[in-house]
Amino acid sequence: MLKLALFFLIVSIVAGLFGFGGISSAAAGMAKILFFIALIICVVLFALVLIGVGAASR
Template identity: 75%
Template sequence: MLKLALFFLIVSLVAGLFGFSGISAVSAGMAKILFFIAILAFVVVVLIVLFSAKSLFNG
């Protein structure tokens, strides 16, 4: 997912360089959305691992 966010970021930068501001804005928005989804997924996985590890040591 982070690779896709990086791809949209690069597309946004190249489009902005050539003056395509509409495409640049949409690509930057998609990159932001995908980045925050990836961060959220990472936090959820870390919390699941922490809670499952805690239950393994207690039980």
């Protein structure tokens, strides 16, 4: 998911350099959304590991 966010960030930068403002802002918005989804998943999984849920606790 972070790879997709990075891809959209690069697309946004390249589109901005070539003057495509609409595409640039849309790609930046998608990059933000994907980054925050990945961040939320990371925090949830980290919390689950801390409380001991999962195969490693057996």
